[in-house]
Amino acid sequence: MEYRFNEIEKKWQNVWREKGIFNAPNTSSKPKYYVLSMFPYASGVLHVGHASNYFIGDVISRLKMMEGFNVMQPIGYDAFGMPAENYAIEHNSHPRLTTEENIAAMRIQFDSMGFGFDWSREISTCRPEYYRWGQYLFKKLYEKGLVYRKKGFQNWCEKCQTVLANEQVEDGHCWRCGNIVEQKDLEQWYFKITEYAEELLDFSQVIDWPERVITMQKNWIGRSEGAKVDFIVEGTNENIPIFTTRPDTIYGVTFMALPPEHPLVQKWLKEEPDNKELQDFCHKVINEDKVLRSSAETIKEGIFSGRYAINPFNGNKVQIWITNYVLMDYGTGAVMAVPAHDQRDYEFAKKYDIPIKIVIQKPDMSLKLEEMQEAYIESGIMVNSDKFNGMDSEEAISAITNWAVENGWGEKTVSYRLRDWCISRQRYWGNPIPVIHCPHCGIVLVPDEDLPVKLPDNVQVGRTTRNPLLSVPEWINVPCPKCGAPAKRETDTMDTFVDSSWYYARYTDPKNDKQPFSRESANYWLPVDQYIGGIEHACMHLLYARFFHKVMRDLGWVNCDEPFARLLTQGMVTKDGAKMSKSKGNVVDPKYIIDRFGADTLRTFLLFASPPEKDVEWSDDGIMGAFRFLNRVWRLIDSNLEVIKCGLQSTECSDNISEEIKELRYETHYAIYRWREDCLQRLQFNTAIATCMEFLNAIVKIKDPGKLNAAEQQIYAFACITLPKMLYPFAPHIAEELWQKLGNENMLNDCGLPEYEEQYLTRNIVTYVIQVNGKIRGKLEALADINQDELQAKALENENVKRYLDGLNIKKVIVVPGKMISIAAGK
RNA sequence: GCGAAAGUGGCGGAAUUGGCAGACGCGCUGGACUUAGGAUCCAGUGAGUUAUACUCAUAGGGGUUCAAGUCCCCUCUUUCGCACCA
CATH class of the missing domain: 1.10.730.10 (Isoleucyl-tRNA Synthetase; Domain 1)
Structure with a gap:
């Protein structure tokens, strides 16, 4: 009988479904094993690139079942977000409809590939049963003080009509549509992920994460130890706290650098409305492209504020400059500039003729101001620094910090590159932020019994470039839950990364309508034993989910510290050397392959072509190879x-x-x-x-x-x-x-x-290789348990070996049991 | 610029602790068979050389070792991440 893959595959898919063998019970005598592949975006089409990701999880899942585990491998859909909204606009439909259609299509595709998913746990982030609990979580975070609103300059994508988190800006472009990101002054909602920065740097509770991902997250969080030191504005009691990692250079401060956004600068702008130069400069810099402005290549510019600050260490008075190279949202938003020992300050000082003062000497004392071409940023010997002179500069860091602490000028602090997570989006197709703005009570959370705040259906997406929710007055206008006065709903929706930050926990109890999930289910299944997904989420999804997990732990909902014990970052499927994508037109439809060769062939080829974490180049010939193999087995x-x-x-x-x-x-x-x-x-x-x-x-x-x-x-x-x-x-x-x-x-x-x-596992007859001076000169067959002397004697009888030993003295013979005899010989 | 990973036949890739480099598959070459198929089976396939023998060969150069793709040093290339974060 020939190999009728079509019949066979349908048959077993039905059997698996009918027997429910992949539906994992929440209690079992077997140990649990939770396998999860990052859920797909509900785009409606899975090409073989997507499929290959899920095959890896499916292999692990089936292996673990064979090994005797109670295995859960759930699947669901990341279904909110701009692509779904844009897709609906293009098709003149509603995202709710198009998304559900897409999901139905994907379910069929998944089934045809033979995945062992627990379909009873299927979730979709755009369904009220799911997003209700996202809103509930938002409220819990709010109550814990982890949510706040802040006005400020934001990454704005004009094409997507929404703000973007820093993580979603790639080289100044929107990560989704590639449009150039602009700056817009907006009031936005933030999650205080920075509160967990220190703990997010701790990877001791994960088992097998790729070092690369850990490094990327560590760099992204960017921890710097240093000191905060207060400089007072001369003639006032106004304080400018600065953050520095180099307190050892503090005697070399020759000016202060502030960004135009700094509150003091903003105050001065108000005090001097007629100072046109100052006004123009600040206005220009603030409106400059943020990414461009924070690039190292951008030319440093500044303007003297006319004010001076006092260095608390020596009482020196230094000019305060307003510059384009200091960032308001890092450290304290102010810099003590030490041109002799910081390259950026050096460039600035050179340009504006600001004095430069050496306070760290090279070990050979050869550093001369006149000969300096660039800042000396290494460590050395302290000079021009009063009582710290002669000290090693590395030691001086703590000595100077301590001195500042003793005198009440400063303290030891840590700064992080990580910023708080801006989660508001001005789009329709997302989870509504469960907040009502009341003219009397201010921000009021929607009461639990009113959750979920459902997205209104009667919205015409695409009619306006504004947030479509703004055009639904009957939805916006609600009485304040506290005082009953007319109030307005928040129209921002949440970043879809919020939805995906806790879905792995929802899978443990997906139908719960009393809470996001029960503690028992979560604590039975979590952490995810094996998580599988793309490296592109290293600093986004994976970091957000770790943050959420730690918050949920602190809420008492889960016991463990990390959501994902093991992580596998799989490679992508390429065709003609490029990632498969619709826009490049190089996608391969799995259905085409399955119809002709079967899902087993597709799976075997993709898994065989390269190790899971490496890219796979698509090959029609490779498919044939896998097909031939299965036929031979059959x-x-x-x-x-x-x-x-x-x-x-x-x-x-x-x-x-x-x-x-x-x-x-x-x-x-x-x-x-x-x-x-x-x-x-x-x-x-x-x-x-x-x-x-x-x-x-x-x-x-x-x-x-x-x-x-x-x-x-x-x-x-x-x-x-x-x-x-x-x-x-x-x-x-x-x-x-x-x-x-x-x-x-x-x-x-x-x-x-x-x-x-x-x-x-052992053969009784083994082939030994005989080497003379490192080169193979013969082979011999011998019983595996032959004694060494006998083996050596046999080796020396080999004709070819004899030839090469002719005229030489044997110096050393090494026998590797079961493998080889190595003879070292010389004159 | 800084950091990390990688570099092996025509191709994808193997090589557990330093122990026969190129497993397995693709492709290619020759043959068999025929129900002419997207067949199947057999043999061969790193390069070189008169060869069942030898020489060279894991980006390049040096070193350690009886023995190096693997360990050490230097150089080159590629990919990825970060890049005014004080």
């Missing part, structure tokens, strides 16, 4: 069915076994051994599949199994029945079919992992 078992079944029943234990079959027995157990290493220890599925192929080649070498004696048939049958087991995680349909054909009544997820026997 033919082997299908055409030897009777012999195998007979062998399986045999209990013959005679020693009358040919060398050929002994070799097969060795190959079988060795294949199992390697497969287990690759699958369970290294998660290297490409080599696990290669092992399956080699194993098949080894079995096929036995030409006429019908002629084997009973003992041999038993070994042969064991090999043949092991192959479907090994194939199951990768090509589950064909594996189940062959398993059943061989007379098994259970299912493969339930039959345990293939087991090897230690005694068969």
